[in-house]
Amino acid sequence: xxxxxxxxxxxxxxxxxxxxxxxxxxxxxxxxxxxxxxxxxxxxxxxxxxxxxxxxxxxxxxxxxxxxxxxxxxxxxxxxxxxxxxxxxxxxxxxxxxxxxxxxxxxxxxxxxxxxxxxxxxxxxxxxxxxxxxxxxxxxxxxxxxxxxxxxxxxxxxxxxxxxxxxxxxxxxxxxxxxxxxxxxxxxxxxxxxxxxxxxxxxxxxxxxxxxxxxxxxxxxxxxxxxxxxxxxxxxxxxxxxxxxxxxxxxxxxxxxxxxxxxxxxxxxxxxxxxxxxxxxxxxxxxxxxxxxxxxxxxxxxxxxxxxxxxxxxxxxxxxxxxxxxxxxx
Amino acid sequence: xxxxxxxxxxxxxxxxxxxxxxxxxxxxxxxxxxxxxxxxxxxxxxxxxxxxxxxxxxxxxxxxxxxxxxxxxxxxxxxxxxxxxxxxxxxxxxxxxxxxxxxxxxxxxxxxxxxxxxxxxxxxxxxxxxxxxxxxxxxxxxxxxxxxxxxxxxxxxxxxxxxxxxxxxxxxxxxxxxxxxxxxxxxxxxxxxxxxxxxxxxxxxxxxxxxxxxxxxxxxxxxxxxxxxxxxxxxxxxxxxxxxxxxxxxxxxxxxxxxxxxxxxxxxxxxxxxxxxxxxxxxxxxxxxxxxxxxxxxxxxxxxxxxxxxxxxxxxxxxxxxx
Numbered sequence: 001x002x003x004x005x006x007x008x009x010x011x012x013x014x015x016x017x018x019x020x021x022x023x024x025x026x027x028x029x030x031x032x033x034x035x036x037x038x039x040x041x042x043x044x045x046x047x048x049x050x051x052x053x054x055x056x057x058x059x060x061x062x063x064x065x066x067x068x069x070x071x072x073x074x075x076x077x078x079x080x081x082x083x084x085x086x087x088x089x090x091x092x093x094x095x096x097x098x099x100x101x102x103x104x105x106x107x108x109x110x111x112x113x114x115x116x117x118x119x120x121x122x123x124x125x126x127x128x129x130x131x132x133x134x135x136x137x138x139x140x141x142x143x144x145x146x147x148x149x150x151x152x153x154x155x156x157x158x159x160x161x162x163x164x165x166x167x168x169x170x171x172x173x174x175x176x177x178x179x180x181x182x183x184x185x186x187x188x189x190x191x192x193x194x195x196x197x198x199x200x201x202x203x204x205x206x207x208x209x210x211x212x213x214x215x216x217x218x219x220x221x222x223x224x225x226x227x228x229x230x231x232x233x234x235x236x237x238x239x240x241x242x243x244x245x246x247x248x249x250x251x252x253x254x255x256x257x258x259x260x261x262x263x264x265x266x267x268x269x270x271x272x273x274x275x276x277x278x279x280x281x282x283x284x285x286x287x288x289x290x291x292x293x294x295x296x297x298x299x300x301x302x303x304x305x306x307x308x309x310x311x312x313x314x315x316x317x318x319x320x321x322x323x324x325x326x327x328x329x330x
Numbered sequence: 331x332x333x334x335x336x337x338x339x340x341x342x343x344x345x346x347x348x349x350x351x352x353x354x355x356x357x358x359x360x361x362x363x364x365x366x367x368x369x370x371x372x373x374x375x376x377x378x379x380x381x382x383x384x385x386x387x388x389x390x391x392x393x394x395x396x397x398x399x400x401x402x403x404x405x406x407x408x409x410x411x412x413x414x415x416x417x418x419x420x421x422x423x424x425x426x427x428x429x430x431x432x433x434x435x436x437x438x439x440x441x442x443x444x445x446x447x448x449x450x451x452x453x454x455x456x457x458x459x460x461x462x463x464x465x466x467x468x469x470x471x472x473x474x475x476x477x478x479x480x481x482x483x484x485x486x487x488x489x490x491x492x493x494x495x496x497x498x499x500x501x502x503x504x505x506x507x508x509x510x511x512x513x514x515x516x517x518x519x520x521x522x523x524x525x526x527x528x529x530x531x532x533x534x535x536x537x538x539x540x541x542x543x544x545x546x547x548x549x550x551x552x553x554x555x556x557x558x559x560x561x562x563x564x565x566x567x568x569x570x571x572x573x574x575x576x577x578x579x580x581x582x583x584x585x586x587x588x589x590x591x592x593x594x595x596x597x598x599x600x601x602x603x604x605x606x607x608x609x610x611x612x613x614x615x616x617x618x619x620x621x622x623x624x625x626x627x628x629x630x631x632x633x634x635x636x637x638x639x640x641x642x643x644x645x646x647x648x649x650x651x652x653x
Binding site for chain 1: 381382488490518519520521522523524526527545546547548549551552572575585586587588589590591592593595596597598599600601602604605
């Protein structure tokens with residue numbers, strides 16, 4: 001039974017043209033009364049890398065979790081649509097999601113030490129998706145696992161197959177997680193802060209590795225990041241999120257080099273660069289989920305806010321090759 | 331020139347690891363710090379930069395007198411930390427404050443913020459009991475928080491607020507030196523910017539000497555006039571911030587700068603491999619195994635930290651030439 005993953009007729013038509021690999025349309029996620037994600041729309045083309053950027057509480061990880069079916073009813077209420085290769089994800093059953101996760105959609109989490117199971121060797125953990133999704137024999141799995149470890153730059157993979165996670169350094173554990181995520185050649189890779197626990201020189205190595213492997217497989221990737229400069233370096237597109245909404249989305253060189261939304265600008269002026277002379281923090285803080293302002297959610301902290309901003313929510317408009325949700329774009 | 335407020339004279343810190351099994355009892359040595367020489371003048375702001383395992387935190391523990399040096403001496407003013415008597419030890423505790431990496435974990439969750447801030451004032455008998463409340467209010471306002479937070483518990487504060495309280499507590503005893511361990515790590519950029527601005531302002535207006543541990547060269551350059559780069563227990567380069575950023579002389583410093591994410595430069599994995607184990611260090615330069623320009627001499631001779639240009643010291647046999 002692979003019906004869930006197969007294309008619907010409508011999607012098959014789309015596939016003939018330039019169908020996005022992933023399409024998020026007017027997607028909202030509620031936890032009781034709190035609107036955690038509010039009307040998020042995005043499209044990701046095959047081979048593209050997208051960065052979700054914003055402060056804690058912006059909903060970046062929540063969106064990623066919803067995409068892989070780890071946040072679903074009844075804990076949360078979903079509205080709108082999430083389409084992956086033409087399949088509607090919001091209505092998938094858990095068993096159907098399991099066929100996607102680790103197979104067509106690979107996952108990399110922030111904390112490899114916590115994400116890896118301490119009771120199994122890394123070889124066994126890399127082999128698991130090979131068994132579950134590809135049904136490889138024990139011998140083939142071991143061979144393939146060793147090859148995967150080699151491909152993510154783990155020296156002496158055959159010796160390390162039988163190592164437990166705690167015997168490896170943080171950087172090596174992160175490489176193991178990348179090997180697991182890429183084991184079944186996924187079409188979409190979701191990486192939630194894959195390097196924020198690592199040192200800069202290791203971060204650069206790991207990011208380069210992920211990008212190389214993603215390009216080699218011709219996959220797409222979504223990175224959840226808090227580091228704007230890193231986003232500029234690794235992502236084709238950037239979506240800036242604030243309080244559960246996307247405020248600006250477009251090609252990363254435009255969004256980050258010449259931001260239009262006041263929030264993107266504010267974020268950028270907080271980033272510590274080498275030799276920064278002044279940092280200008282954004283005043284105030286993200287409003288709590290149960291007390292979101294009625295109009296633009298950023299209005300209370302925005303230097304350009306006027307009366308209309310507090311009353312009506314600005315919808316995303318196309319401006320200079322990107323989408324911006326603001327009443328007063330220059 | 332005045333006498334330095336802190337001096338580290340060829341400080342070493344080794345930990346003995348027991349061999350495996352009872353037949354193999356030969357202890358192995360882990361050298362966390364190896365021949366560190368450092369001088370701090372009054373009013374200096376120094377960043378200790380390095381990756382995990384470079385010995386940054388061990389160095390701070392030694393400077394706080396929490397651990398003895400295995401070799402070499404740590405001097406506070408003219409006095410060796412290992413030889414302070416009870417009275418001097420108390421004075422040291424008042425004059426040298428520490429901001430912990432885990433601000434929330436460093437506070438008693440059952441104490442109100444007001445009591446947390448009052449504790450050092452009371453302990454060092456800095457003022458009359460009746461004046462403490464006013465001082466606590468002044469402290470919290472100095473770090474930009476409303477006095478209303480004083481009746482809260484640490485668990486009720488946000489990540490940015492708790493870091494500010496940690497800074498306020500460090501200021502409570504009116505120290506001459508503040509040592510801070512990764513005090514802005516893990517904060518959102520806008521909150522990080524606020525805390526960095528606060529720290530910078532405090533240092534500038536009160537002339538406090540600051541030693542700031544960080545793995546982030548950007549943060550180091552924003553906050554401090556001097557940077558010391560550590561690698562495997564040794565200072566490989568130190569000097570004025572501007573010089574370190576613009577013309578790094580040590581290949582490791584250069585690699586750290588290149589790996590730093592930047593808007594205007596493509597991603598560059600400047601180093602291969604990882605920081606090796608500080609157990610059984612190789613002979614020769616400890617960076618040679620990862621150094622892109624290592625030569626055979628580097629594997630034989632261990633370079634010492636020597637004076638280079640304008641106030642800079644480098645430990646490399648073949649320093650990066652100026653461009």
